[in-house]
Amino acid sequence: xxxxxxxxxxxIKTRGQQVTLSCSPISGHRSVSWYQQTPGQGLQFLFExxxxxQRNKGNFPGRFSGRQFSNSRSEMNVSTLELGxxxxxxxxxxxxxxxxxxxxxxxxxTRLTVL
Amino acid sequence: AQSVTQPDIHITVSEGASLELxxxxxxxxxxxxFWYVQSPGQGLQLLLKxxxxxxxxxxxxGFEAEFKRSQSSFNLRKPSVHWSxxxxxxxxxxxxxxxxxxxxGTGTKLxxxx
Numbered sequence: 001x002x003x004x005x006x007x008x009x010x011x012i013k014t015r016g017q018q019v020t021l022s023c024s025p026i027s028g029h030r031s032v033s034w035y036q037q038t039p040g041q042g043l044q045f046l047f048e049x050x051x052x053x054q055r056n057k058g059n060f061p062g063r064f065s066g067r068q069f070s071n072s073r074s075e076m077n078v079s080t081l082e083l084g085x086x087x088x089x090x091x092x093x094x095x096x097x098x099x100x101x102x103x104x105x106x107x108x109x110t111r112l113t114v115l
Numbered sequence: 116a117q118s119v120t121q122p123d124i125h126i127t128v129s130e131g132a133s134l135e136l137x138x139x140x141x142x143x144x145x146x147x148x149f150w151y152v153q154s155p156g157q158g159l160q161l162l163l164k165x166x167x168x169x170x171x172x173x174x175x176x177g178f179e180a181e182f183k184r185s186q187s188s189f190n191l192r193k194p195s196v197h198w199s200x201x202x203x204x205x206x207x208x209x210x211x212x213x214x215x216x217x218x219x220g221t222g223t224k225l226x227x228x229x
Contacts, residue, residue, distance in 0.1 A: 004158070043159075043205060043219035056216055090158055106151075106158030 004107035018079040025093030032074040037088040121220035136191040138206030148189040149207040
């Protein structure tokens with residue numbers, strides 16, 4: 001079974017631009033979560049989607065948004081990029097519930113650099 | 116406030132030596148507890164998790180962790196480290212019940228020397 005895939009793997013943008021990252025979960029998984037990883041803040045939860053609905057959200061500004069499609073694929077969008085948005089963005093999928101009750105499988109991440 | 120602490124930022128052990136990585140949490144009730152490993156350029160891989168029951172949990176790759184309620188700790192152990200264990204290890208905590216947000220520790224980088 002194919003694992004979680006994330007595209008693109010690397011991305012370079014400039015301040016003020018917007019970016020869209022994509023995540024394809026493991027086949028059959030309905031929950032997708034997004035995380036931001038930076039050297040300064042570590043791993044932080046962004047949001048979780050289940051059956052096209054946002055079920056949980058971390059403490060990030062409204063510039064960070066996401067959505068999930070009927071095939072469980074998910075995208076996250078960051079508008080008006082800031083230098084501090086440079087990070088590794090990780091996506092994780094699980095069968096049903098979120099991290100609380102189900103094992104999450106992580107993708108390799110998208111490395112975003114904002115210049 | 117709820118928090119997760121991994122006091123050791125960096126640990127170096129010799130191959131074949133034993134390993135213990137520390138994790139302490141601060142939550143009102145016993146949360147769900149996880150250990151993940153991240154190799155360079157990779158996502159996270161779940162090593163083991165604790166929800167309830169036996170406080171000694173066995174995971175993959177020969178790792179185990181012990182939940183100690185009195186110390187609010189969930190330390191990860193391995194009796195004999197292999198060079199391939201060099202990676203960064205993250206402890207994670209989720210409040211039990213419902214759909215709760217996860218909090219990760221800051222991670223411990225493990226270096227293995229021959």
